[in-house]
Amino acid sequence: MAWTGMRIAPTLGDPAPNLVDAERLRTSFSWAHARAELGTPPGDRLNIAWEAVDRQVQEGRGDVIALRWLGKNDERQEFSYAELARLSNRFANVLEGFGIERADRVCVLAGRIPELYLTALGCWKAGAVFCPLFSAFGPEPVRVRLNNSQARLLVTTRLLYERKIRALRSQLPHLEQVLLTDGDGGDEPGVQSFHSLLAAAADHRPLPTTGPGDAALLHFTSGTTGASKGAIHAHEAVVAHRLTGCWALDLRPGDIYWCTADPGWVTGVSYGIIAPLTNAVTLVVDEAEFDARRWYATLAQERVSVWYTAPTAIRMLMKAGPTPLHGHDLSTLRFMASVGEPLNPEAVLWGQETLGQPFHDTWWQTETGAIMIANYRSLEVRPGSMGRPLPGIEAAIVRRRPTGGVERLANGKEGELALRIPWPSLFRGYLDDEERYRSCFADDWYLSGDLATQDDDGYFWFVGRADDVIKTAGHLIGPFEVENVLMEHPAVAEAGMIGKPDEFAGNIIKAFVALKPGYAASDALRKELIGFARTRLGPAVAPRELEFMADLPKTRSGKIMRRLLRARELGQPLDDLSTLMEKPSES
Numbered sequence: 050m051a052w053t054g055m056r057i058a059p060t061l062g063d064p065a066p067n068l069v070d071a072e073r074l075r076t077s078f079s080w081a082h083a084r085a086e087l088g089t090p091p092g093d094r095l096n097i098a099w100e101a102v103d104r105q106v107q108e109g110r111g112d113v114i115a116l117r118w119l120g121k122n123d124e125r126q127e128f129s130y131a132e133l134a135r136l137s138n139r140f141a142n143v144l145e146g147f148g149i150e151r152a153d154r155v156c157v158l159a160g161r162i163p164e165l166y167l168t169a170l171g172c173w174k175a176g177a178v179f180c181p182l183f184s185a186f187g188p189e190p191v192r193v194r195l196n197n198s199q200a201r202l203l204v205t206t207r208l209l210y211e212r213k214i215r216a217l218r219s220q221l222p223h224l225e226q227v228l229l230t231d232g233d234g235g236d237e238p239g240v241q242s243f244h245s246l247l248a249a250a251a252d253h254r255p256l257p258t259t260g261p262g263d264a265a266l267l268h269f270t271s272g273t274t275g276a277s278k279g280a281i282h283a284h285e286a287v288v289a290h291r292l293t294g295c296w297a298l299d300l301r302p303g304d305i306y307w308c309t310a311d312p313g314w315v316t317g318v319s320y321g322i323i324a325p326l327t328n329a330v331t332l333v334v335d336e337a338e339f340d341a342r343r344w345y346a347t348l349a350q351e352r353v354s355v356w357y358t359a360p361t362a363i364r365m366l367m368k369a370g371p372t373p374l375h376g377h378d379l380s381t382l383r384f385m386a387s388v389g390e391p392l393n394p395e396a397v398l399w400g401q402e403t404l405g406q407p408f409h410d411t412w413w414q415t416e417t418g419a420i421m422i423a424n425y426r427s428l429e430v431r432p433g434s435m436g437r438p439l440p441g442i443e444a445a446i447v448r449r450r451p452t453g454g455v456e457r458l459a460n461g462k463e464g465e466l467a468l469r470i471p472w473p474s475l476f477r478g479y480l481d482d483e484e485r486y487r488s489c490f491a492d493d494w495y496l497s498g499d500l501a502t503q504d505d506d507g508y509f510w511f512v513g514r515a516d517d518v519i520k521t522a523g524h525l526i527g528p529f530e531v532e533n534v535l536m537e538h539p540a541v542a543e544a545g546m547i548g549k550p551d552e553f554a555g556n557i558i559k560a561f562v563a564l565k566p567g568y569a570a571s572d573a574l575r576k577e578l579i580g581f582a583r584t585r586l587g588p589a590v591a592p593r594e595l596e597f598m599a600d601l602p603k604t605r606s607g608k609i610m611r612r613l614l615r616a617r618e619l620g621q622p623l624d625d626l627s628t629l630m631e632k633p634s635e636s
């Protein structure tokens with residue numbers, strides 16, 4: 050079968066998955082064909098915002114609700130595709146009025162509010178680079194990111210401005226303008242009202258003139274393994290966002306889709322803005338923070354059909370038990386997927402048992418820009434596996450040769466997960482770190498820094514981040530394996546594992562465990578858990594020490610930070626992210 054375009058995607062009522070014949074598509078698909086479906090005339094132009102909203106208007110979907118916003122105090126606001134097209138034109142005109150030009154960076158520091166979405170779309174239309182900053186960052190990480198990005202303009206709320214920016218203004222030499230989403234600047238120079246400017250701007254704009262290689266996004270990574278890095282992506286990434294949304298998340302026109310990731314991180318933009326809008330769905334955005342009862346109510350009341358979330362959230366739902374689900378009808382849910390951390394088999398099965406279907410794990414990174422490996426709907430789910438590469442993506446397990454280049458490893462062998470370059474959403478650089486960027490590539494592979502194995506059926510299995518893997522008594526152990534086993538125990542909500550230096554073994558394995566409600570930490574339970582792990586894993590791989598914690602330390606995007614567990618264990622100082630974050634209640 051030749052690639053006939055993604056418009057073969059079925060309609061909402063069609064029971065068949067979007068990606069029906071992955072095997073044949075793997076051989077016939079090319080990104081060039083997919084690219085040829087997108088773009089504005091003349092054919093060498095490509096713009097994310099135009100693909101996300103104006104194309105939908107042009108194809109007759111102007112009245113479809115693009116964005117349904119649920120405020121934290123139960124407000125609701127809806128925007129059709131036509132409204133988003135018009136308002137993003139206005140915001141692009143506002144930016145132009147400030148002299149924001151191609152490749153200038155524009156930051157947003159805000160929670161999940163409609164203005165954030167208008168800013169992203171307006172930036173892209175104006176040719177500027179959209180750079181979201183997670184709203185719960187404290188002043189210091191905000192200062193560092195604003196300066197590193199050299200942003201000329203910032204969109205934020207009055208409260209966040211007052212708390213995190215105003216006092217720093219003199220230390221932000223690049224920042225010219227701040228636009229407040231909920232107020233005006235009064236007499237303060239360089240501070241204006243977002244809405245007044247938007248109201249005064251013209252509705253119309255000429256077609257965007259960006260090319261596929263023009264920079265569109267600057268995303269800071271989660272900082273799980275070290276200092277956060279800024280990854281740059283180009284407009285061409287939209288080709289991958291659209292298709293991977295169609296294939297890996299099964300998105301189709303008419304879907305009501307909820308991505309729980311915050312747009313301060315890559316998932317909340319790639320799959321919280323671009324993939325859903327380019328697939329003509331209605332995007333649900335909930336401003337509120339996690340609450341099990343609210344989440345089930347949102348799924349039921351908004352009639353969500355596709356849901357993309359993260360293991361940490363799934364584990365919190367599991368921890369909350371069945372009561373918050375009572376009385377909620379989730380029968381409209383067609384597909385549930387997860388990303389961000391390894392999805393333990395327990396969580397996949399819990400989905401099946403409690404919600405009637407498994408969670409589908411997907412793997413990707415800020416650097417890859419889009420989903421690379423997935424349990425797409427037509428693939429049989431193997432709990433604990435990340436799934437298989439999507440068409441257009443070649444993945445392999447490799448070892449770096451000391452002399453340069455890489456060597457592919459046989460199935461079943463542990464090695465670094467590598468992806469054959471290029472694909473449209475591959476990052477184009479790390480901010481101010483060309484050397485690090487270059488070190489991610491060898492031969493024609495991108496090296497992910499994650500360790501994995503591949504089985505004989507082409508499924509990939511996550512082992513751990515290269516930095517988290519532990520050498521103990523001659524064995525190499527990935528944390529995921531040990532943590533999974535601990536999480537199979539009914540008392541365990543979360544587990545994190547580290548290597549603790551040991552005179553004889555090199556390292557011994559130490560596990561940190563958070564318990565589910567109703568279980569109390571005790572010596573007896575500690576022994577029971579260690580014994581439980583020993584019978585399943587064998588003595589060489591099982592933890593020798595186990596400590597209970599109320600909660601495991603996590604990045605603000607919700608990932609367990611094993612490096613902080615290590616630092617704590619070894620009495621080392623904690624670095625930027627742990628000490629400079631604000632508590633959630635302060636954000």
Ligand code: ATP
Binds near residue numbers: 272274276388412413
């Ligand atoms: P930093 O690069 O700053 O340390 P980070 O790697 O956590 O932070 P992201 O780009 O947000 O920043 O996360 C990508 C990483 O998350 C992957 O490299 C992988 O380690 C982990 N990850 C994402 N999805 C999965 C998954 N499905 N299974 C296992 N791990 C995953």
Ligand code: MG
Binds near residue numbers: 270414
């Ligand atoms: Mg990373």
